[in-house]
Amino acid sequence: MKKIIKALFLKQRDNKYAKIVTGYNNKAKEKDYSMKEQDLRLEYQQAARNWEEVLPLGNGSLGAMVWGGAEKEIIGLNQETLWSGYVRDKNDPAVLNYLPEVRRLLLAEKYEEAQQMTEKHLLGEYGESYLPFGNLVLTFPNQTTQKYTRSLDLATAIAKVESGQDQDKLTREYFVSYLHDALFIQITGQQFQCAIAFESKLNPQVRYTPNKIQITGQCPEHVDPNYIPTRPESFIQGTKGQHYTGEIAIYTTDGQVEVMDNQLFVTKASTLVLQVSLIRPAKNTKEQTYEAIKQEHMADYQALFATVAIGFGQKVALPTDQRLARLKAGAQDPSLYALYFQYGRYLLIASSREGSLPANLQGIWSWEVRAPWSSNWTTNINLPMNYWLAQTCHLEACLPPYFDWLKKLVVEGKKTARINYGMQGFVAHHNVDYWMNTNPVGRPFDQKVGETGSAMWAMWPMGGLWLSQELFRHYQYHLDEKFLKETAYPILKEACLFILDWLVEIDGTYHSLPSTSPENRFQVTKDSPPCAVTKDSALDLQLIEELFINFTKTCQILKLNDSLLQSITQVQARLAKVQIGQKGQILEWDKEFIESEPGHRHFSHLYGLFPGENFDSDETLITASKVSLEERLNGEFAHHTTGWSCAWIINFYSILQDKTNTGKYLKKMLVDSTLDNLWGVHPPFQIDANFGGTAGIANALVNERLGQLNLLPALPDFLPNGYVKGLRLTGKRTIDLSWEDGKLTAYQIHLEEKNESMRI
Structure with missing residues (x-):
């Protein structure tokens, strides 16, 4: 049972609220989340013309x-564990010999x-690359x-794809079913023909047998990041890469099947169902009809x-790409x-999804052997942004991959802290790959x-700190002391151990050095x-x-x-402070240097404004943040069509x-930084823009800062009427609200009496 706090907004000129009535409301126990009236369909009148117009499907692991x-028809296939490389320790004990000298030079x-x-002696080898499995090709x-x-x-x-007419x-x-860990494709028509084939840039062995295509191969042992110029070492097949398998099976058909010309050829069919499994075999599909599997898939998905x-x-009755074009016009x-x-x-x-890896730079959808930025986990904004929406947008069930991955990162990060820096605790730098290497990167393979x-991106030992901040935030939303004790506390403690060793005391003040402001x-x-x-x-x-605040509160x-x-x-009281410059702006570094790139896409110095809350209790810092935003947005290089930057x-x-600027940049996000399939663009496609943009819409409707609840704090003028149901608040609460003509008309806050948090 949920306890309901209900408050109705009286439509009066003075816009004052009616008295809040507390009690049980039986009619409100089951909230109506009917999806019939929502705008929930992406639709197109033509096939994708490039990879960044495809329709993405996934179950957390299989994309x-x-x-x-x-x-x-081409269906690009991905599986989250398909990476170049192999287990290899990239930590470097020689780093410890040069860190004191780097610090001496900085102090001078x-x-x-x-x-x-730093670039000569403190950096290590770049990480490896997420790989595309290949393409399923269907010819009609x-x-x-x-x-x-x-x-x-x-x-x-x-x-769904529908083509042709009549016969x-x-x-x-x-x-893609999470319960069955497989992609299912059903094709229906009248006496149709279909050729089924597989292709891949990884050159696997492909075996065609009646009703099945079996795929085996070995990943390359090294693939350079795509931003390194192509050279002989950019792709090394070798013999140390991980082995993989896949299967494309005809689950059921009433047609005739034969193997010919390296393909399965189906004729005289009115129905054909394919089942695709990658790396792991499909689960729980024996003796089930396609329709039963489909119903199970929908029930599982809709629960989230x-x-x-x-x-x-009201939805505009046009294809999605045409709607986006109209918006741009x-x-x-x-x-x-709302669709976005x-x-x-x-x-x-x-x-x-639980049991998967966390979403990477492209989610799980990547199409190049040398993927953009290796399609890895970038910690200096991108990976944290991927999960900004998880709490507020009621997707806490998507967080176990992040927390489970972070636990493993701590194990590797303790090695880097000890070997590279001679310090306790755990450290992670700006890039992490499948092999969980936590060393600072920047050095090409074999260099x-x-x-x-x-150094401007690689020498940044604060990745572990940023990633750890989601832990206490999760507790604030769910009040799960078991999670706080067993998951959050141990990780936060390891992060504190490293920072206490990392900081340098000079004349009674503690400093972080070497220090960079990402990129x-x-x-x-x-x-x-x-x-x-x-x-x-x-x-x-x-x-x-x-x-320090989160760890202290946890204890x-x-x-x-x-x-x-x-x-x-002791250290917190004497930690160096964020500085304010002559223009009244937050200084990005310890001195008022000249910015090499005014208008830079990163807003790292404003972390305390968001996603942090450091600045909220200090009006001087809030004012300085506004000055910094204006300065950055009007800087010489300020185009800010980079999707994730716009989302921030x-x-x-x-x-x-600030509803005016919220609306300005929300519109800019869709007009300048969104592809026709609504993916965010860096360019190229980078998924953090989608996740950060969704979080931004939620924050414009409802946000909480230091315990203060703000309703419709930044509602753009072009969204005058609407409703939202089920947004998460801290303290195991959800909220529903509606508005007309830009004014709040009603809201309900739902309090959970029982802790129903998921397993972590």
Whole structure:
């Protein structure tokens, strides 16, 4: 049973609320999350023309990308564990010999020399690359594009392609089942023919037998990141890579099947069902009909997706790409933002389910052997942003992959802390791959020194801190002391152990050095070369402060008299402080340097505004954040069409309760940073924009800051009417609210009497 707190908004000129009535409301026990009235369908009148127009499907581990060609269908296949490389320790004990000298140079303000030494001696080898499994290719002779539609239904997580008419009509249905760990494709028509084949850039062995295609292969032992110029070492097949298998099976058909010309050829069929399993065999499908499997899939998916409903007005009855084009041309389409919001939730469910790895830079959908940025986990904004929506948008069931992965990262990060730095605790830097390497990267394979300029992203030992911040946040939402004690506390303690060893005391003040502000650089003078390495970046200090606060609160809740608390109290009181510059802005580094790239896409120095809450209790820092935002957004290089950067801006202005700029950048997100299939674009496709954008919409409707609940704090003018049901609040609560003409009309807060948190 849920206790209901119900408050109705009186439509009066003074906009005051009616008295809050507390009690049980039996009619409200089962909230109506009907999906019939929502805008939940992506629809197109043509097949995808490139990879970034496909329709993505997934179950957290297995991904499929549907092109939807009428005559030739391509389904790109991914499996989360398919990576280049092998188990190899990339930590370097020699780093410890040079760290003191780098610190000495920084304290002497010899920044260029310190950076050169960092890149020569402190960096390690780049990580490995996430790989595409290959393509399932279906050919339908003589099929036409008459009456063609291609669609993805977010209510069911089922894609569909319909083409032809009358006797030539062909219908294809696709979904990836979490319960069965397989992709299913049903094709129906009248006496159709279908050729089934498989292709892959990994050159596996493909064996065609009656009713089945069997795939075996071995991953390359090394693949360079795509931003390293192509060279002989960019792709090394070798013999040390992991082995993999896959199977494309005809689950059922009433047609005739034969093997010919390296394909399965089906003729005289009215129905054909394919089952695709990668790496792991399909589960629980024996003696089940396709329809039964489909119903189980929908019930499993909807248990997660249907927890939130949203509407911003009537749907425009046009294909999705045409709706996006109209928006870019200046037309209004409020409901498209609701579709975008729910698409972000759909993508997280599809790329992060219990038992899987966390969503990477492309979720689980990647199509190149040298994927963009290796399609890895980038910790200096991108991976954390992937999970900004998980709590507020009622997708806590998608968090186990993140927490389970973080536990493993701690194990490897303790090795790096000990070997590279001679320190306790765990550390992680800005890139992590499947092999959980936590060393600072920047050095190409088979090279002895890091690349020039790589320190600005590679020498950043704060990744573990940022990733750990989701732990206490999870407790705040669910009040699960078992999780706090068994999962959060041990990880937070390891992060604290490292930071206490990392900080350097100088004249009674504790400093972080070497320190960088991710991917940004400064100049000491206009004529000096750009540099990235200094001490006490604003991001370092904010992450450290928040870590200490979260660990202290954790110990207080658990009534633990941890021996670290005394050290933390002493260090925290004397930790270097974030500085404010002459213009009233937050300084990104410890001094008011010249920015090499005014308008840079990263907003690392404003972490305390969001996702942190460090600045909320200090009006001076809030004011300085506004100045910094304006300065950054009007800087020389400020185009901010980078999707995730735009998403971050939306969240900033939602927290600042600035509806004008929230609306400006929300519209900019869809107009400038969204592809026709609604994927976010960096460019190329990068999924954090979707997740950050969805979180931004949620924060514009409801946000909590230091315990204060704000309703419709930054509702854009172009979303005057709407409702949302099921957004999460802290303290095991959810909220429903509605509004008209930009004014709140009603809300309900639902309190859970029983802790129903998922297994972590």
